[in-house]
Amino acid sequence: MRRFSWFNTVSLTLGFAFLYLPMVLLVFYSFNESRLVTVWAGFSTKWYGELLRDEAFLDAAWVTVKVAVFSSTLATILGTMAAYVLVRAGRFHGRTLFSGMIYAPLVMPEVITGLSLLLLFIGINLDRGVFTIVLAHTTFSMCYVSVVVSSRLTTFDRSLEEAALDLGCSPFEAFRLVTLPIIAPAVISGWLLAFTLSLDDLVIASFTTGPSATTLPIKIFSAVRLGVSPQINALSTIMIAIVTVGVITASILSKRAAVAQRRDEQAAIRAE
Amino acid sequence: MRRLVLIAIPYLWLLALFLVPFLIVLKISLSDIALARPPYMPQLDLSAGWEGLKSFFSELDFENFVFLTTDDLYWKAYLSSLKIAVVSTFLTLLVGYPVAYAMARAPEEWRPTLLMLVILPFWTSFLIRVYSWMGILSNEGVLNQLLMWLGIIDTPLQIMNTTTAVYIGVVYTYLPFMILPIYSALEKLDGSLLEAAEDLGCSRLEAFWLVTWPLSRNGIIAGCFLVFIPTIGEFVIPSLLGGSDTLMIGKVLWEEFFSNRDWPVASAVAVVLLLILIIPIVLFQRNEQKQREAEG
Numbered sequence A: 001m002r003r004f005s006w007f008n009t010v011s012l013t014l015g016f017a018f019l020y021l022p023m024v025l026l027v028f029y030s031f032n033e034s035r036l037v038t039v040w041a042g043f044s045t046k047w048y049g050e051l052l053r054d055e056a057f058l059d060a061a062w063v064t065v066k067v068a069v070f071s072s073t074l075a076t077i078l079g080t081m082a083a084y085v086l087v088r089a090g091r092f093h094g095r096t097l098f099s100g101m102i103y104a105p106l107v108m109p110e111v112i113t114g115l116s117l118l119l120l121f122i123g124i125n126l127d128r129g130v131f132t133i134v135l136a137h138t139t140f141s142m143c144y145v146s147v148v149v150s151s152r153l154t155t156f157d158r159s160l161e162e163a164a165l166d167l168g169c170s171p172f173e174a175f176r177l178v179t180l181p182i183i184a185p186a187v188i189s190g191w192l193l194a195f196t197l198s199l200d201d202l203v204i205a206s207f208t209t210g211p212s213a214t215t216l217p218i219k220i221f222s223a224v225r226l227g228v229s230p231q232i233n234a235l236s237t238i239m240i241a242i243v244t245v246g247v248i249t250a251s252i253l254s255k256r257a258a259v260a261q262r263r264d265e266q267a268a269i270r271a272e
Numbered sequence B: 001m002r003r004l005v006l007i008a009i010p011y012l013w014l015l016a017l018f019l020v021p022f023l024i025v026l027k028i029s030l031s032d033i034a035l036a037r038p039p040y041m042p043q044l045d046l047s048a049g050w051e052g053l054k055s056f057f058s059e060l061d062f063e064n065f066v067f068l069t070t071d072d073l074y075w076k077a078y079l080s081s082l083k084i085a086v087v088s089t090f091l092t093l094l095v096g097y098p099v100a101y102a103m104a105r106a107p108e109e110w111r112p113t114l115l116m117l118v119i120l121p122f123w124t125s126f127l128i129r130v131y132s133w134m135g136i137l138s139n140e141g142v143l144n145q146l147l148m149w150l151g152i153i154d155t156p157l158q159i160m161n162t163t164t165a166v167y168i169g170v171v172y173t174y175l176p177f178m179i180l181p182i183y184s185a186l187e188k189l190d191g192s193l194l195e196a197a198e199d200l201g202c203s204r205l206e207a208f209w210l211v212t213w214p215l216s217r218n219g220i221i222a223g224c225f226l227v228f229i230p231t232i233g234e235f236v237i238p239s240l241l242g243g244s245d246t247l248m249i250g251k252v253l254w255e256e257f258f259s260n261r262d263w264p265v266a267s268a269v270a271v272v273l274l275l276i277l278i279i280p281i282v283l284f285q286r287n288e289q290k291q292r293e294a295e296g
Helices: A006-029 A046-053 A055-088 A095-107 A110-123 A130-154 A158-166 A171-200 A203-208 A216-224 A230-271 B002-029 B046-059 B063-070 B072-105 B108-123 B126-131 B142-149 B163-187 B191-199 B204-215 B217-232 B236-240 B249-258 B263-295
Strands: none
Touching: A006 A230, A006 B072, A006 B108, A006 B126, A006 B163, A046 A055, A046 A230, A055 A095, A055 A130, A055 A171, A055 A216, A055 B002, A095 A130, A095 B002, A095 B263, A110 A130, A110 A203, A110 B002, A110 B249, A110 B263, A130 A171, A130 A203, A130 B002, A158 A171, A171 A216, A203 A216, A216 A230, A216 B126, A216 B236, A230 B108, A230 B126, B002 B263, B063 B072, B063 B263, B072 B108, B072 B163, B072 B217, B072 B249, B072 B263, B108 B163, B126 B163, B126 B236, B163 B204, B163 B217, B163 B236, B191 B204, B204 B217, B217 B263, B236 B249, B249 B263
């Protein structure tokens, strides 16, 4: 039985304190009565009330969710296709360029991606707004999705697919009945990743949006540019709460699924 | 046929929305600024066909790139971004290594929880994580209040709006990127190697230096690149935590575009930034590939 040594205990405590204290303070001061965010003046939830009455924030939140849902769904479809092409399509003309275009956006600075897409949209006279942000977000997040999905596809036992084909499935049926269920966890986590990337993005959205659409990060950024704001603390607290609940639920569900799968496998072995 | 469609859809999407936009940046970086909408004079006119191409090459002068070398601001910003990226990568390694080490040495039933605690900040908004430091580092912020209450200082320290605040911001936001690859390298490490080293007369420190450190090298290299590459082009951290004297190239590009509306220079800045990034990116890819080959 291994135990924590004092050195490890100290580094873990300090490390996690560093990671979590700023967020704890943010949440703590969101319940502060005073407008001066860092001077404690008693408990209050008034900033939450003000936030929920602020139409501009609600509008921005709605735009953000819309963009995130559309772009992550599109990105999941395109990214899964791209992963399939990368892992399964074999050699074809321009494969090197294709894989380069999949990996390059992962390391491209956001300012460059944003600038280049804006110049494209202006060049083809596209009205900027929700639609252009969706196009921009889809493009960079499909690359993340395809990396996640292709790592699952490479560890996948191809004989299962071949068995389906031998038993008379069309290639599409084999994909739908065999491949898709097996890569489903990766597809789902790809979607979640794309969704969070879209929710989170400030730089690319600022470049590619027009006057008609403001996303939450753009709104937050312009509000905090000049200093701390209690409303933003309240908003951050809500977002942190949603993420925490989401991540914990997801990890419990995936643990349950893993246990269930192990039980099924053991039952199958016993049945033999 | 079906295979062709499957390849064509993502391929065309990336061509249209990744490669073409980048070629436009390249083209505009070679254009002249103009007081018009759009605010540049194209030098490359493809509609004029071969003649246009010929006049483009005869007038090609790279003047925006020459401009970048004549004005101090740009090369200072490039150098300062490089310096900030190098220093903060080192600081992140210094903070991240002990945490990754302790996680890999923790009792097995603790590890999934610890891992989740490192990943959780990934899912939280980057912007909010940077913002959370504004309330801590400002003159009347939590840190200064604490230090004054403890009697360590009399007047508040000016940390907010300095490069120090940028370092803190980078270390904080990119720490998980450093911890995860090092942890996965250390977790695979065979404990009996350390026992062997100690049996053969190494002190624990020597055993760490001769066994653990070299075997976690791939994780360290991967972590360093994952922090270094995005930090160079970082915009949010220097504009929220940095001051007017914190020069970073991402911020310069943004201001060139949105405040000065000088598209050709902004595009030239982008092209040079990418050229600077190519070296670390290629090195990173090579390291990843070597690791894959070693494992597979």
